Amino acid sequence: MTSDNLSAETRQPHRGDVMTPGTTATADGPGSPVATGDGRPPPGAEEAARRHIAAVETRARNNRGWRGTWMLFRRELARFMKVAGQTIVSPVLTTILWFIVFGYSLGSRLDEIQGIPYVDFLVPGLIMLNLINNSFLNTGFSLFISKIHGSVVDVLLTPLSPLQLIIGYIAASLLRALIIGGLIWAVAGVMGASTLHNPAFTLIFMILTSLAFALFGLVVAILAEDFDHINIFPSFLLMPLTFLGGVFYSIDMLPSPWDTVSLVNPILYMVNGLRYGMTGVTDVPVGFGLFLVAGSVAVFGAVALYLLSTGKKLRE
Amino acid sequence: MADPYSQSHLLSIRNLSKRYGNLTAVDGVSLDIRPGEIFALLGVNGAGKTTMIGCITGLISNFEGDIRVAGYDVRRDYQITRQLVGLVPQELNFDGFFPTAETLRYQGGYFGSRGNRERGDRLLETFALADKAKANTRKLSGGMKRRLMVCKALMHQPALLFLDEPTAGVDVDLREELWSYISRLRDAGTTIVLTTHYLEEAENLADRIGIINRGRLLRVDSRDNLMRTFGRRWIEVRLSGTVPRDLVNALAEYVPETPAPDRLRITFPESAHHRAGEEAPVKRLMLALQNAGLEVETLEGGRNRLEDIFREVVHSDRP
Secondary structure, X not given: OOHHHOOHHHHXXXXXXXXXXXXXXXOOOOOOOOOEOOOEOOHHHHHHHHHHHHHXXXXXXXXXXXXXXXXXXXXXXXXXXXXXXXXXXXXXXXXXXXXXXXXXXXXXXXXXXXXXXXXXXHHHHHHHXXXXXXXXXXXXXXXXXXXXXXXXXXXXXXXXXXHHHHHHHHHHHHHHHHHHHHHHHHHXXXXXXXXXXXXXXXXXXXXXXXXXXXHHHHHHHHHOOOHHHHHHHHHHHHHHHHHOOOOOOOHHHOOOOHHHHHHHOHHHHHHHHHHHHHHOOOOOOHHHHHHHHHHHHHHHHHHHHHHHHHOOOOOO | OOOOOOOOOOEEEEEEEEEEOOEEEEEEEEEEEOXXXXXXXXXXXXOOHHHHXXXXXXXXXXXXXXXXXXXXXXXXXXXXXXXXXXXXXXXXXXXXXXXXXXXXXXXXXXXXXXXXXXXXXXXXXXXXXXXXXXXXXXXXXXXXXXXXXXXXXXXXXXXXXXXXXXXXXXXXXXXXXXXHHHHHHHHOOXXXXXXXXXXXXXXXXXXXEEEEEXXXXXXXXXXXXXXXXXOEEEEEEEEOOOOOHHHHHHOHHHOOEOOOOOEEEEEEEHHHHOOOXXXXXXXXXXXXXXXXXXXXXXXXXXXXXXXXXXXXXXXXXXX
């Protein structure tokens, strides 16, 4: 839309219909003063303003918002890299410790699981644990803390569309999750784990899972009103479901009926999907796992888009 | 180069209402803002100023009514209107992850602006924050955070700048510097809407003033018109003797008072002061004193301020 094709209604000042009787609301309204110093801006300022408005309007109509999206991604990336000790190094080191303790110390006492060494079995589960946690926390924490500090208005005032905001936030989350997942994967490889059964499938699965939880984190951060709300999901939902989702064991090892009960845990399918990509073994159908993560991306993406488009919680 | 903007108004608000449950924060407000003006929105805390600005700038999207900036609808064409407007919010905020200069670069970047480093550095210089360019924003004092927020709002060079209580918590020197900057910014082409409850601020800066109370815009007028309509002047004389009863009666239309037996005070509307000829109150008083053969020892005079006018308008709106 340009200023040249505005409707006549919007071009015309709405004379006299603005205020209570006897007052002057429009600069051109009845009884409005004409002389400078009596309500009108100085002529020089008005001319300068008219030129400035035209320049900003031209610039605004040419801006599609993708440069802004890129800057939001850059800002999010810079944010977690500024605290990389906490956001990258700590989860990688912790996971390597898990890997050494469970994989090599305790795992060496176990026989193979589903025909592969326990170390190989363990790696995908530990990576999945990190993908889920870090992709969720990155968007969730970043947006929520900006709500608490009030700096979320800096983003809300921008011309970025709901989709562009989502892309800016989740792209950084995805990158953080992939850096962590990639580092753990690489370290496991160096330490002798064999996890290259189907690298392309593995990568796709890692990306989809990270996107799903980055979107979930975004949704939770939009809805959250205090720290409890943002912590409740990683502590009381994601962590238990991940631990019970076959990270450390095969559901074949569970007594009945827990092996069947485990099948309702969606994270079981995610862990096994990644395990299939890395080692070729799985407890559950891989196709369903892929459908589940792709479906989660679609559902959480739709919810995030709905919330940001309607302004619920953020623009009320 | 684009032709200058030709419409009468940069901002047009029609029948804006915003409700939170049973509370009506903004109630049927209509208002136009002209290019190049400084408009002050006056109201007590909770009058609806911030909510109204939120609706215009995109911080609030669910409202009734129609808001257009340069003819663009703020909800449908938000990608354009948000580039036209800038906001310095009332609440102090900071992004604790970044130094000030970096914060400004990102803020400009969100709007697709280029040259953000140079513009950011210039703004930091202008607002005496250059020595804090590398300091984390959370380490800035309240006044510095306020100035940084002004810098952020200016990074995309908006055509219409909203300053929501810009000098709240700011010391006197800085307040005057900020006023001076606002005037210069307007002269350079930025239209400005500021909310304040420092009436001195409105009196010093604004071309027009709007008074808002309980979500309703009660009065919008030029500063001078407000003073003319609601303004009152008073004159008080101290005589060498007691004020005669006849004199008091002769000046009955000017609400004469005798705060002390030898003192007489008259009050009259600003408009009466400007009346020419014998009707002018000062002349009437002087003639009456002369005719009565009274000697004036001292004479004082004054006028009410915008603050009194504001109180009068708001109090007349009490339920």
